[in-house]
Amino acid sequence: MTEPDEVPRVSLQARGIAKSFAGVRALAGVDLDLPAGKVTALMGENGAGKSTLLKILTGDYQPDAGTIEIGGRVVSFAEPSDSRAAGVRVIAQEPEIVPFVSVAENIYLGALPGAGGAVSQRRLQDQARIDLARFGFDGLLDPRARGIDLSPAQRQMVEIVRALIDEPRVICFDEPTSSLSDTETTVLFRLIARLRDDGCAIGYVSHRLREIFEVADQVTVLRDGQLIGTRTISDTSESEVVRMMVGRDLSAMFERTSHEVGEVALELAGVCTDDVTDISMSVRRGEIVALAGLVGAGRTELALAISGDRPITSGTIKVGGVAQKFRSPADAIAAGIGLAPEERKADALVMVRSVRDNIALAVLGRLSRFGFVNRRAERELAATYISQLRIRTPSMSQLVQNLSGGNQQKVVLARWLAKQTDILVLDEPTRGVDVGAKAEIYAIIDELAGKGVAVLVISSELPEVLGLADRIVVMQDGRVTGELTRAEATEERILTLAIADHLSSEGVLP
Ligand SMILES: Nc1ncnc2c1ncn2[C@@H]1O[C@H](COP(=O)(O)OP(=O)(O)OP(=O)(O)O)[C@@H](O)[C@H]1O
Ligand SMILES: [Mg+2]
Known part of the structure; x- marks a missing residue:
C-alpha cells in the first residue's frame, strides 16, 4: 500500500450540475463533493438522478450547466477518455460485458497488457489472476470463464477490476451490491476501505440503508434531481436519511x-x-x-x-x-408458472419498446380478440401498474431504456404481476x-x-x-x-x- 503523501490526494467538486433529456429534467443544479480519503454515499429514490450525475462524471453525458473541479482544477469531459485521464472511474449499474470472450479479455478490453503484438491468452490469464487476487476476488472468478456464463455478481467484479487497474483517484460505485450476497459484499467493503485509506475519493450509490451506515463517512441525498443535503454518517440516522429521500416519514x-x-x-x-x-x-x-x-x-x-x-x-x-x-x-x-428473472437487461425487457408494451407483452393473448390487440385494455393495464408500483416515467410510451435502473426493475415485476399466474x-x-x-x-x-x-x-x-x-x-x-x-x-x-x-x-x- 502507498504512503498517504506519495500520491496527491484529490477531491472532486461538482457545482450546479443540470441535465435534461427530452421532456425529463434529470438534474436541476446539483452540487456534489467527493473528498479524498472519504466514502460519500449518494442516495435518493428511483429516478432521483444518481446515475445521471455519475454519467456526467464519466463524460458519458455532457451537463447542460455546471462545473466540475478535480484537485482544485476545473475540468471538462467531452468524452469518457477525458474523464479516465483525469483519474475518474465509475463502476456502472449495468456492467458492459462482452459475452463470447474470456473474463481476462473482458478485464483488459482496450488496455491489453503488452499492447501492439498479439497477446497470448495465457499471459492475459496470468495477469488477470494476479489482478483478481490483488483486489480480493481470487477464488470468486475464473479468468478463463466466458462473459456470457458469468453471474451478475461476477460481471460486477469484472467491472471493478477493469476500473481499478488504472489506479483511479476518484472512484464511484453505482449500486455495486445489488447483485452481491453478504459474503461478496464483505469482500467489496474491505476493498473500498482499503481504497479510502489509500486516499481515493469514493462515491457510493446504494438503496440499502444498512450498507450506507457501514461503509460511508457521509451521505448526500438527491430528490427529483435536486440536492437535499449532506450529513456526516455519525450525526444522522436511517430515519433521517429516508425522510430526506422521500420528503416525508415512511411511517x-x-x-x-x-x-x-x-x-x-x-x-x-x-x-x-x-x-x-x-x-x-x-x-x-x-x-x-x-x-x-x-x-x-x-x-x-x-x-x-x-x-x-x-x-x-x-x-x-x-x-x-x-x-x-x-x-x-x-x-x-x-x-x-411465471418467472420474473434476475437480469432485466438480457432476459426480461425489450429495451427499445415502451413501458406500456413491456407490461402488456406477457398478456397479449388476453388483451387480443380476432388477432387485434385491445389498445384501451392495454393502456389501462399499463396505467394500473405504473401507479401501483410507482413507476417513474414521463409517460407510458417512454422507452424502457430511458428509465432509471430501479424503474426498469419495476416494469419487469409489473409484467409478471399482470400475467396473474x-x-x-x-x-x-x-x-x-x-x-x-x-x-x-x-x-x-x-x-x-x-x-x-x-x-x-x-x-x-x-x-x-x-x-x-x-x-x-x-x-x-x-x-x-x-x-x-x-x-x-x-x-x-x-x-x-x-x-x-x-x-x-x-x-x-x-
Ligand atoms: N437517456 C435518457 N433519456 C430520457 N430520460 C432519461 C435518460 N436517462 C435518465 N433519464 C431519466 O432521468 C431521471 C433520472 O434517472 P437516473 O437514472 O439518474 O436515476 P437514479 O437516481 O439513478 O435511479 P435508480 O435508483 O432507479 O437507478 C429518470 O426520470 C430517468 O427516467
Ligand atoms: Mg441509477
Missing part, C-alpha cells in the same frame, strides 16, 4: 399479514440439473417461500429449471399434483429498488399470496427474506442445506446454512 413499514395456506401448488422431488442436485421442496397456495443462499448456490438455476428454461436430468416437478415435463418456458407458463417465481424482485418502493412491492407480493398465489422468492437480502417469507429454504453448492420456518429463522441461522462448508476454510463469519 407504515411493511408488515406481513397472515393468510390461509392451501394445498401444495408446486412440488419438487429429487430434481437435478447440470447445476443443482437432488432438490426436494414444495410451495403451497397462499404461501411465500424464500430461497436463500450465496450467489452461485444454484438458486437462479433452480428457478430456471422450474420455469422450463433448464433441462431436468432427473427428478420430478409437479404442479397441482400433476407431474410436468417442461421442454421450454412456454410449457411452464401454460402450466401456470398461480405460481410466481421472483428472482431478486427488489434488486435496485428504493426503500419506499420496496415496501410497496412486499405489500403486493403479500396481497398475491393472500389471493392464493404460491410465491417462491429468491433474495440475497436477509432482512427481505426474514420479513417476507413463511418458510425459508437455504441452498449451498447446488443442494438444499436446510429449511427454516418463519418462527425459527434468524440471519445467523440462514447464513450458517448458506456457508456451512466454507466456515472453517474462509472464516467469513463474524
